Amino acid sequence: EVQLVESGGVVVQPGGSLRLSCAASGFTFDDYAMHWVRQAPGKGLEWVSLISWDGGSTYYADSVKGRFTISRDNSKNSLYLQMNSLRAEDTALYYCAKDIGIAGGYFDYWGQGTLVTVSS
Amino acid sequence: DIQMTQSPSSVSASVGDRVTITCRASQGISSWLAWYQQKPGKAPKLLIYAASSLQSGVPSRFSGSGSGTDFTLTISSLQPEDFATYYCQQANSFPPKLTFGGGTKVEIK
Numbered sequence: 001e002v003q004l005v006e007s008g009g010v011v012v013q014p015g016g017s018l019r020l021s022c023a024a025s026g027f028t029f030d031d032y033a034m035h036w037v038r039q040a041p042g043k044g045l046e047w048v049s050l051i052s053w054d055g056g057s058t059y060y061a062d063s064v065k066g067r068f069t070i071s072r073d074n075s076k077n078s079l080y081l082q083m084n085s086l087r088a089e090d091t092a093l094y095y096c097a098k099d100i101g102i103a104g105g106y107f108d109y110w111g112q113g114t115l116v117t118v119s120s
Numbered sequence: 121d122i123q124m125t126q127s128p129s130s131v132s133a134s135v136g137d138r139v140t141i142t143c144r145a146s147q148g149i150s151s152w153l154a155w156y157q158q159k160p161g162k163a164p165k166l167l168i169y170a171a172s173s174l175q176s177g178v179p180s181r182f183s184g185s186g187s188g189t190d191f192t193l194t195i196s197s198l199q200p201e202d203f204a205t206y207y208c209q210q211a212n213s214f215p216p217k218l219t220f221g222g223g224t225k226v227e228i229k
Contacts, residue, residue, distance in 0.1 A: 035218075045156075045164065045207055047218040059216045062121070095163055105211025105218055106154045108175065110163035 002026040002109045004096045009114030016086050020114055022079040022096030027109075030054070030074040033099035035107060036081050038092035038116075048094070049081065050105075064090075086118045122146050122210050126221035132229040139195040141224045143208035148188045152212035155184055155193045158223075159204045167206075168193065195226075203228055 008020040020036070036048040049070040050059045058070050069082040079096055093115050097107035123146040133139050143153065151171035156164040166175045168184035171191060181196045195202055208221040 044223045045158075045209070045220040047209075047220070050216050050218070061217065100166075100169060104169070105152065105216060106166060106169040106209070107156075107164070108166045108169075110165075112163060 002098065004098065004109060004111035006094065006096050006111045006114035009094060009116045011117045011119060012086055013120050014087060014118055016118070018083045018086065018116060020081040020083065020094055020096075020116070022111060024077045024079065024096075024098070027098070029072075029077040032101065033104075034070075034072060034079045035097045035099060036070060036079075037095045037097050037107065037110075038090075039095070039113070040089075040092045043092075046092075050099070051079070083116070086116075088118050090116060091118045092116060121217050122149060122213055122219055124208055124210055124219050124221035126206075126208055126224050128224060129222065130225040130227060132227050133198050134229045135198055135200055137198045137229075139198050139202075139226060141193045141206055141208075141226075143186075143191045143193070143221050145189045145191075145210055145212075149210045149212035151187045152210055153184070153186070153191050154209045154211065155182075156207045156209065157202075157204045158207065164207065198226070202226065 003025045005023045051070045067085045071080045093113040095113045096111040098109040100106040100108040125144045153171045155168040158164040172184045205223045205225045
């Protein structure tokens with residue numbers, strides 16, 4: 001059974017930093033691209049970032065480019081999101097999501113999410 | 121960036137009804153489109169990918185169609201467990217700038 005378990009979400013002040021983690025199990029982690037997708041409270045879904053199966057290629061939404069960094073450790077079956085220069089508008093539930101293939105761009109499994117609140 | 125526009129934003133329907141949700145892309149995306157279902161407090165669930173391919177385990181009452189800029193999700197006979205919010209998502213752009221529609225809430229009439 002595929003499982004994705006996010007952690008690391010907390011309340012952080014504007015301008016602060018945070019690192020989210022996602023532990024994956026139930027599939028061959030290094031066969032798939034992985035994503036972060038977020039959802040602000042009561043709002044819709046926003047894709048945040050994509051990393052290729054080997055970590056060699058990364059892509060970001062314009063809203064986070066230059067502030068967030070996606071990475072992965074295939075030896076630990078783990079995905080990460082380093083978030084710097086956080087803003088109030090980054091407040092959201094952050095989901096880790098598995099790509100349907102090497103980078104098909106569709107999300108076939110999701111975690112339960114971890115809540116990031118940016119507030120003073 | 122490619123903008124995705126869903127309509128309607130909400131729909132009231134009864135069990136057994138046929139429900140159709142549309143999604144329009146701001147430019148052609150071939151068949152690079154997915155549909156997701158999200159229930160309150162839960163993560164989204166993939167229903168349809170590549171515009172019309174049914175994800176494994178998804179009931180056959182869900183179907184998708186379209187290509188280019190106009191797409192449709194149809195629920196042929198609405199069931200109680202189908203009351204949820206539905207999102208379309210495009211995967212055509214490269215470098216990837218994946219975008220979602222604003223969502224359609226399917227409510228009980």
